[in-house]
Amino acid sequence: EAQVTQNPRYLITVTGKKLTVTCSQNMNHEYMSWYRQDPGLGLRQIYYSMNVEVTDKGDVPEGYKVSRKEKRNFPLILESPSPNQTSLYFCASSRIAGDRGIQYFGAGTRLSVL
């Protein structure tokens, strides 16, 4: 089954404790992206990647890191989480060409930073 898998689904942590949210896709997509969703703000792009070792900042990259060492994986790293990073996070993937660039989303990770 074609899917984007995020882990964990729920996470409660404390300020300053480094964490990683994993994202993996099995569709051989070149493009992967991370978003955060906050009430009244919609989804905002954090980082995206056009292919292995190619990443670029979205609209809200501050406080986040990403890496793309393998095509299927695109982890989101919070080196020193702060309460303002409490949010619902989505990973998504798509083809660069073909399939109209439709993004397929993971189920989301709800993060609370205390």
Next chain:
Amino acid sequence: AQKITQTQPGMFVQEKEAVTLDCTYDTSDPSYGLFWYKQPSSGEMIFLIYQGSYDQQNATEGRYSLNFQKARKSANLVISASQLGDSAMYFCAMREGPHSYYRGGYQKVTFGIGTKLQVIP
């Protein structure tokens, strides 16, 4: 300036009626794509419909159609014959940059803040 504007925070529609959700966009890139996604209360993001900037005809997918007015930079979603299961948040999104393997290109994606649609029996 906001790149994607959805001005209707909430909408109500009677079951079996049609409803239009508004979306305007702003870009100077000649190559872009416009999407609508649905987010039910369960939280998943579901793709509904796509319109490319060079597409001549309005996109349709079943009960969904996209009213694309390029000169006005609007991409409204029309849902015909609304069903109770259509109650959800609806997001308009734009991909800027060519949808290709163009080296050096980019594909940044911007979402609007969403419209909450409630279908009334």
